[in-house]
Amino acid sequence: MFGAMGCILLAAILGKFWLALLAVMFAMPAAWLFNLQCRKCSWPVYRAFGSAKQKYQRDQLLAPLNSKILWNLPAACTKCGTDFSGTDPVESF
Structure with a gap:
């Protein structure tokens, strides 16, 4: 995510709209996937408790x-x- 944010900042400085759009299109699904939570306890699915x-x-x-x-x-x-x-998986989270 930090790489995508840095790429967006660099694209803004250089004025490259398509580079920023590409970074957003990569970062959004990655953020959605790694922020999935258990439907009962809200613990992040991809993190080991304890x-x-x-x-x-x-x-x-x-x-x-x-x-x-x-x-x-x-x-x-x-x-x-x-x-x-x-x-x-979509319904269970």
Whole structure:
């Protein structure tokens, strides 16, 4: 996301509208995908619950930011255990 924001800023400075549009078209789906949350507990789907450092685990804001990111969609929520399999991913989030 920082790369896309930097590309948009660079495109604005250089006056290249198409470069900014390309960066936005890449960044928006990526932001949507990595911000998916569990429908029951609102924990980020691609972050492993309890994997943050001990000093951040109890902090509601910092724990998701410091948790390890999973690269594959897990079968269930790592926080509440809600099953993700067998449902339409768009409807389940």
